[in-house]
Amino acid sequence: MENSSTGSLATTGLAPEAGPAQLTSQLRVALIGNPNTGKSTLFNALTGMRQRVGNYSGVTVERVEGRYRRSNGTAVSVLDLPGTYSLSATSPDEEIALTVLLGLAPDLPAPDVVVLVVDASNLERNLFVVSQILELGLPVVIALNQVDTAAAAGIRVDSVELAMQLQVQVVETVATKGQGIDVLKRAIERASALPLPERSFELPAPLFRAVQPVEAVLVQAGFHPSTAAMEALRLLAIAPEGHLAGIPGLEGEAERARTALEEAGYNARAVEAEVRYGWIAEVVEATVHRFGSAGSSRTDRIDAVLLHRVFGPLIFLLLMAIVFQSIFTWAEPLMTAVEGLVGGVGNLAGSALPEGDLRSLVVDGVIAGVGSVVIFLPQIVILFLFIGFLEATGYMARAAFIMDRFMRGVGLHGRSFIPMLSGYACAVPGIMATRTIENPKDRLATIMVVPLMSCSARIPVYTLLIGTFIPPIAVAGIFNLQGLTLLAMYFLGTAAALVVAGIFKKTLLKGPSQPMIMELPPYRLPNLRSLLLTVSHRAGLFLRRAGTIIFALTIVLWALATYPKTEVVADVTDGAAQEQQLAGSILGRAGQAVEPIVRPLGYDWKIGVSIISSFAAREVFVATMGTIYGVGSDADETSVALREQLLAETDAAGTPVYTPLIAVSLMVFYVFAMMCVSTNAVVVRETGGGWKGVKWAAFQFLWMFVLAYSAAFVVYRGGLLLGFAA
Amino acid sequence: MSRTLVSIQPGESARVASVGGEAGAARRLMDLGLIRGTPIRVVRVAPLGDPIEVSVRGFMLSLRRAEAEHVVVD
Numbered sequence: 001m002e003n004s005s006t007g008s009l010a011t012t013g014l015a016p017e018a019g020p021a022q023l024t025s026q027l028r029v030a031l032i033g034n035p036n037t038g039k040s041t042l043f044n045a046l047t048g049m050r051q052r053v054g055n056y057s058g059v060t061v062e063r064v065e066g067r068y069r070r071s072n073g074t075a076v077s078v079l080d081l082p083g084t085y086s087l088s089a090t091s092p093d094e095e096i097a098l099t100v101l102l103g104l105a106p107d108l109p110a111p112d113v114v115v116l117v118v119d120a121s122n123l124e125r126n127l128f129v130v131s132q133i134l135e136l137g138l139p140v141v142i143a144l145n146q147v148d149t150a151a152a153a154g155i156r157v158d159s160v161e162l163a164m165q166l167q168v169q170v171v172e173t174v175a176t177k178g179q180g181i182d183v184l185k186r187a188i189e190r191a192s193a194l195p196l197p198e199r200s201f202e203l204p205a206p207l208f209r210a211v212q213p214v215e216a217v218l219v220q221a222g223f224h225p226s227t228a229a230m231e232a233l234r235l236l237a238i239a240p241e242g243h244l245a246g247i248p249g250l251e252g253e254a255e256r257a258r259t260a261l262e263e264a265g266y267n268a269r270a271v272e273a274e275v276r277y278g279w280i281a282e283v284v285e286a287t288v289h290r291f292g293s294a295g296s297s298r299t300d301r302i303d304a305v306l307l308h309r310v311f312g313p314l315i316f317l318l319l320m321a322i323v324f325q326s327i328f329t330w331a332e333p334l335m336t337a338v339e340g341l342v343g344g345v346g347n348l349a350g351s352a353l354p355e356g357d358l359r360s361l362v363v364d365g366v367i368a369g370v371g372s373v374v375i376f377l378p379q380i381v382i383l384f385l386f387i388g389f390l391e392a393t394g395y396m397a398r399a400a401f402i403m404d405r406f407m408r409g410v411g412l413h414g415r416s417f418i419p420m421l422s423g424y425a426c427a428v429p430g431i432m433a434t435r436t437i438e439n440p441k442d443r444l445a446t447i448m449v450v451p452l453m454s455c456s457a458r459i460p461v462y463t464l465l466i467g468t469f470i471p472p473i474a475v476a477g478i479f480n481l482q483g484l485t486l487l488a489m490y491f492l493g494t495a496a497a498l499v500v501a502g503i504f505k506k507t508l509l510k511g512p513s514q515p516m517i518m519e520l521p522p523y524r525l526p527n528l529r530s531l532l533l534t535v536s537h538r539a540g541l542f543l544r545r546a547g548t549i550i551f552a553l554t555i556v557l558w559a560l561a562t563y564p565k566t567e568v569v570a571d572v573t574d575g576a577a578q579e580q581q582l583a584g585s586i587l588g589r590a591g592q593a594v595e596p597i598v599r600p601l602g603y604d605w606k607i608g609v610s611i612i613s614s615f616a617a618r619e620v621f622v623a624t625m626g627t628i629y630g631v632g633s634d635a636d637e638t639s640v641a642l643r644e645q646l647l648a649e650t651d652a653a654g655t656p657v658y659t660p661l662i663a664v665s666l667m668v669f670y671v672f673a674m675m676c677v678s679t680n681a682v683v684v685r686e687t688g689g690g691w692k693g694v695k696w697a698a699f700q701f702l703w704m705f706v707l708a709y710s711a712a713f714v715v716y717r718g719g720l721l722l723g724f725a726a
Numbered sequence: 727m728s729r730t731l732v733s734i735q736p737g738e739s740a741r742v743a744s745v746g747g748e749a750g751a752a753r754r755l756m757d758l759g760l761i762r763g764t765p766i767r768v769v770r771v772a773p774l775g776d777p778i779e780v781s782v783r784g785f786m787l788s789l790r791r792a793e794a795e796h797v798v799v800d
């Protein structure tokens with residue numbers, strides 16, 4: 001556990017022709033600080049676009065790494081730790097930050113230098129985590145960021161005095177303008193050569209005596225004495241969990257220390273915060289100078305409107321309406337363009353390849369399959385843009401503030417609202433947006449139910465079935481039955497999402513009620529470059545994840561629908577040939593085999609086939625129906641030929657196969673069923689990745705399927721009982 | 727008779743006396759600087775009546791009434 005500062009002594013005498021720089025292994029730097037201090041911006045300024053994003057093993061905390069080159073050509077790796085207010089480890093983010101700094105993370109050595117990013121306009125609160133980190137026995141540099149914002153608010157921080165007080169280097173930066181970055185890099189180079197920082201305040205005598213034995217246990221367990229002092233103070237308020245669990249005698253000593261403190265008149269749980277903030281008050285007194293009047297800030301004035309009792313919710317609803325309106329109207333031309341592009345590529349490949357299976361594989365399998373994912377990219381990107389914008393301006397926290405009471409009704413946090421709302425367009429960005437939910441159980445519950453919100457891939461299915469089977473009759477004078485049916489489907493999904501989330505929070509994801517302690521950060525104009533960087537990174541992630549899986553799955557589905565070959569009787573139309581071919585394929589036979597399963601829902605094998613083929617993506621249902629009914633696979637949801645076919649379809653006895661009741665039951669099935677491989681892929685990643693993620697995704701698929709099947713069954717059977725047969 | 731944060735009207739200020747309640751939440755509030763003697767101002771209540779927004783040590787924080795009930799003020 002000892003922090004082994006890589007001595008250059010070890011290199012002397014070795015390979016005399018190599019300079020010391022080539023011998024020292026790569027320098028590892030970790031960035032840490034409060035949320036919203038400009039840490040990510042500083043990270044980008046240090047490393048440029050060269051960054052890699054992954055997860056810490058086993059948890060869904062984002063791990064961002066990058067590097068820059070020193071003048072001598074060697075690399076410095078930079079790790080952007082999650083934003084934290086303290087090292088108290090009350091959230092997964094804080095736990096990760098602490099374990100990495102202590103060098104206890106599974107695949108990460110302790111950093112050589114820690115850069116503490118501090119917001120100059122809010123020095124007081126920022127110094128809390130600083131005071132903890134100074135005790136870890138690691139070389140530290142302070143990046144005093146946002147000195148411009150501070151100046152605008154009438155605050156000047158004396159960085160020289162701050163350096164004296166903390167006994168570490170302090171560099172003033174404006175990350176957004178790249179100011180101070182070179183100085184910061186030089187300070188990073190020097191940091192390891194300077195004396196290690198340590199606690200710069202004295203504990204009151206009773207406290208000092210009380211924590212001594214706890215520190216001794218920790219030193220015995222291998223902790224650096226300085227780190228042990230930090231951990232001992234922290235332990236007065238919390239139980240030894242995480243990396244401290246299982247150290248023999250630790251909890252016993254901690255408990256004795258707490259009792260001793262209480263007897264001496266201290267509040268053991270509060271004492272760490274009190275001594276640290278006591279010291280912080282002195283530092284702030286010596287270093288922070290205020291000039292000008294502290295009138296009401298811009299943020300105050302904006303919030304007076306945006307969080308107003310009446311206007312607040314109205315503006316919020318209006319904003320959401322605008323977001324959705326623009327998702328659908330802006331995405332429309334882009335989606336048409338993508339469709340055209342995919343069609344064009346398909347035609348090109350079709351004419352380049354000889355007639356036969358290869359052509360069919362490439363055109364109908366790969367290109368059509370990948371196209372079915374890419375078609376949603378415009379919507380997804382636009383939604384990412386909006387979410388990124390809301391996050392960057394600071395409005396996201398306000399949305400959570402407004403909606404928290406509502407979401408609490410089902411045991412969730414206000415932050416779950418926007419992800420669920422995003423689900424109306426597409427579950428993928430919704431699920432990715434759950435990252436802002438701090439509590440893992442709330443996050444999981446939200447991820448589980450986001451796909452119940454009717455996304456835009458269900459619209460073709462609804463449109464085909466409603467347009468064909470629901471008569472456009474007026475209801476109560478002003479409403480139309482078709483419109484009402486569509487609305488009912490959206491309502492059903494939403495209600496189910498809320499109810500199921502509530503059930504999960506009371507059963508599987510039960511836990512102590514989580515605090516909703518959330519900073520409302522100052523409003524800011526978003527930085528366009530970092531917004532675009534975030535959006536492209538998220539979109540790329542989606543394409544890679546979903547793209548590869550869809551690619552594989554469409555090939556499989558294509559093969560199932562193509563083999564074995566059926567001898568098609570000559571002189572039939574293309575459509576009829578496709579129909580016969582599909583009926584004879586493995587997929588067609590599978591549909592016939594599963595007919596007993598779907599029969600109770602009122603479906604025949606043709607619907608069975610269409611359902612199976614839409615496991616990858618819901619909207620494929622329409623194309624398969626087109627193929628099965630011989631109107632060609634390019635049929636869309638408004639195809640008149642397909643609608644006429646469906647209405648005319650009768651079984652052997654001459655009764656119609658499709659009734660409005662079956663159509664409704666089928667729609668209800670699609671409301672609940674998880675038929676989207678892209679979402680599955682994203683769920684795997686966002687629930688922890690690997691085997692753990694696969695289990696969550698499989699669980700989600702299963703319960704949604706069971707729900708879909710049962711609901712469709714109830715609708716169909718119930719409808720029959722109520723006499724809606726024909 | 728001790729007052730808690732929930733009894734403070736929007737626009738009014740007080741000083742924190744102690745923070746209790748569930749350990750994790752209390753810990754988080756104390757890390758953010760809500761300790762004995764800290765001045766705190768209730769800024770507003772959310773449109774649906776919960777949570778509340780407070781101003782403390784120069785920044786804005788939102789917390790639910792259930793948590794505010796454990797912040798004793800004087």
Ligand SMILES: Nc1nc2c(ncn2[C@@H]2O[C@H](COP(=O)(O)OP(=O)(O)O)[C@@H](O)[C@H]2O)c(=O)[nH]1
Binds near residue numbers: 037042145
């Ligand atoms: N004026 C100003 N804004 C900054 C500075 N550094 C970051 N920001 C802005 O502060 C906001 C939060 O920055 P970000 O890097 O996302 O913060 P993080 O949460 O600490 O990673 C963004 O809107 C940045 O553009 C700075 O030095 N000056």
